[in-house]
Amino acid sequence: MSSLYQKHRPQTFSQVSGQIFTIKTLANSIKHDRIGHAYLFTGPRGTGKTTLARVFAKAINCLEPKNISGEIAIEPCNKCANCQLINQNRALDLIEIDAASHTGVDNIRALKEAIALPPSQLKYKVYIIDEVHMLSLGAFNALLKTLEEPPAHAVFILATTEQHKVPETIISRCQQFSITPLTQKQIIKRLQEISQKEGVEIENEALEVIAINADGGMRDAESMLTQIMSLEDKNITVEEVNSILGTSSKQNVIEFVQFLINQELAPALAKIDFLQTSGIDLKNFNKSLLAYLRNLMLIKSCPENPSDITTGLTEDQIIQAQELIKETELKSILRLIELFQKSLEQFKITNLPSLPLELATIDFLTTEDELSRKKTIQNEVSKLSQQKIPPQSSPTKTNDKKTIATSLKKKPKPEKRELTSSEDEQKIANKKESTEPILQKSIKLSEVLDEWSTVLENVRPLNHSIHAFLKNCIPIGILEDNLYIKTKYDFYKDKLDEIENKLTVQQVIAKITNAPLKIVFVNEQEAEKLKFEPERLDENPLHAAMKLMGGRIVES
Ligand SMILES: [Zn+2]
Incomplete structure (x- = not known):
């Protein structure tokens, strides 16, 4: 597939995306027949500087210019002999120079000699010098002399991405235009037009991904689109675009x-x-x-x-x-x-x-904000727990959240205990072989919730990242032997559902509750469908605090 950028390059002012101020000013200079001898277009790469220069070159040479919205004719017709010469790259009087590869003074000297001669086909002899900042100092000096005394038929359009590298003496001779990066909306609109012409359906979200990654440059956006269209797929999805561009959903x-x-x-x-x-x-x-x-x-x-x-x-x-x-x-x-x-x-x-x-x-x-926010939550927890804790509790200890959490726990039954580190090791070694504890009993959700912080404490040394995910999850119900745990985000569910992780959680819960529960992680929507009776969390001040703070325990 040929480059979409070349194929769909704007041929009139109205096809150019953005740059409203520049186009209006250029159009006015044509309208009032005040065409300058030197223009300088500055702006980031791929934003359409040379495209606009070519449209302008065509507009000032067009034999039958057309109207823009009823005003004086300034749009190139793209039909007359001059327009066609330019469109077919056959116009001898439109000279495009890439300064990056023609930096020397000799090139500019040759240009200077050629420019003295009148145009052979067009009304104006137009020189478009791209990346003009790349010229050598000698070349700049030669160019400056030309700009100081330009023949009436000559128009220079200089383009650069790095204006600060262009000598002030050159800049002061030019009418200067800033070509701005395109907005995402402008890029999306243009990509929509192109894909329509190409007969390809592309999801809007996919176009948006391209627009975001184009950094305001239409050329990059269009070359990404070329790459994606080379799939030869007539219905392009955001997933395809993500996989080609290495972008994420x-x-x-x-x-x-x-x-x-x-x-x-x-x-x-x-x-x-x-x-x-x-x-x-x-x-x-x-x-x-x-x-x-x-x-x-x-x-x-x-x-x-x-x-x-x-x-x-x-x-x-x-x-x-x-x-x-x-x-x-x-x-x-x-x-x-x-x-x-x-x-x-x-x-x-x-x-x-x-x-x-x-x-x-x-x-x-x-940041500080984060610390102060945590402090506020801890204070809330302290306040709530002080209402519950008997007066003989030491008041200094109530400032320590972990102490509160422990003191709030029901007195552990003898058969329930936290895992010691040697048991941890054994547990890791055995976890693939056995997921069911020896003792079995039926259990209520409230009992699981009472032990939830113990579960978290026991998961933490085994796997920190499971712990991080799990502390944002909440058991919501038990059905037959299944304990349903609601995850905050789909991403958590995916992680926790990984077999190693799930077994770890299952093993710890089984050991602490002595119940052979199978764990089922569900996301928000799935949880809603299950319609479990809401638990009366408010009876426990820690649960109440968790609920207040969005259902999670914050670590100090
Ligand atoms: Zn024309």
């Missing part, structure tokens, strides 16, 4: 942001590790993350019309985002953006791809 981004906002460090770091081992390009993930955080910032600061200001979010995703940041301050979102903007830049200077994301995550979750 939006669900991954949303879950990661949930961890950050809910101040869950271990799962957030586990997620980064998971993405990396899944072969996802973490730099692309960082870009998608920033795009999502930007949406959150806009929703938080202008809650009235979120669908007008956000990019690439469906109605459902907007509602989900609103719910997610309900309790979050704008300040925190701004800080996240700042940190992950910084991490994006760090990808250039590290050879550990996960490090930039990890640094930003840890930085965000270990």
Whole structure:
């Protein structure tokens, strides 16, 4: 497949995406017959500088220019002899020079001699010099002389990505235009037009993934689309795009942001590790993350019309985002953006791809705000537990959350005890062979809930990451021999469902409760379908506190 960028290159001003101010000014100069001799287009790579230069060259040479919305004719017709010469790359008077490969003074001297001669076909002799900052000093000086006394028929259009490398003397001779990066919306719109012309259906979310990763450059966006269309598939899904570009699903981004906002460090770091081992390009993930955080910032600061200001979010995703940041301050979102903007830049200077994301995550979750928030929750737990604890308890001890948690536990029955470290080792050795304890009895959910913190304590030394996941889960019911545990996110469920992890949890629960329960992890939707009677958690102050804080125990 030939490059879509070449095939669908805009041929008129109205086909060019964005750059409204530049186009308007250029159109005005044509309209009032005040065409300058030198223009300088500056802007990032792939944003359409030379495309716009070519359209302008055609517009000033067109023999039968057309109207733009009823105004004076300025659009190239693409039909007259001059337009056709340019479109077919046969116009002798349109000279495109890549300064990167023609840096020397000789090239410019040759240009200077040629420019004195009048155009042979067109009205104007147009020189488009791309990457003009690459010229040598001698070449710049030669160019400057030409720009100082240009023949009436000559028009120079200089383009550069690095304006600061162009001498001030050159810049001051030019009309200067800043070609801005395109917005995601503009890129998506253009990609939609192209895919329609190519007769290919592409999911909107897939186009959004491309737009995010194009960094405002249409050329990159179109070359990604070329790559994806080479699949020869007429219905392209976001999954296909993700697998080709090494990008991650939006669900991954949303879950990661949930961890950050809910101040869950271990799962957030586990997620980064998971993405990396899944072969996802973490730099692309960082870009998608920033795009999502930007949406959150806009929703938080202008809650009235979120669908007008956000990019690439469906109605459902907007509602989900609103719910997610309900309790979050704008300040925190701004800080996240700042940190992950910084991490994006760090990808250039590290050879550990996960490090930039990890640094930003840890930085965000270990700030003063986080500490004070934890303190507030601990105080809430203390207050609630003081209501329950008999007066003889030492008041100094009530400041220690772990002491409270232990003192709140029912007095353990003799046959239930915590695992010792030697038993741990034995347990690990045996866990694949036996999942059922010797003693068996029927058990109620409330009994499991009473032992839940003991379960967590016993899982922790066996596997820290299972512990991190599990402490955000809650047992919701027992049906026959199955203990149903609700996981907070699908990602947790996937992790906990891994056979090793599940066996570990099952073994610990069996040992502590002495009941041969099989564990079934369910996500939110599945839990809802099961319709278990809600437990009366409020009887236990720790449970009440957990409920108040969103159903999780926070470690000190
Ligand atoms: Zn024409």
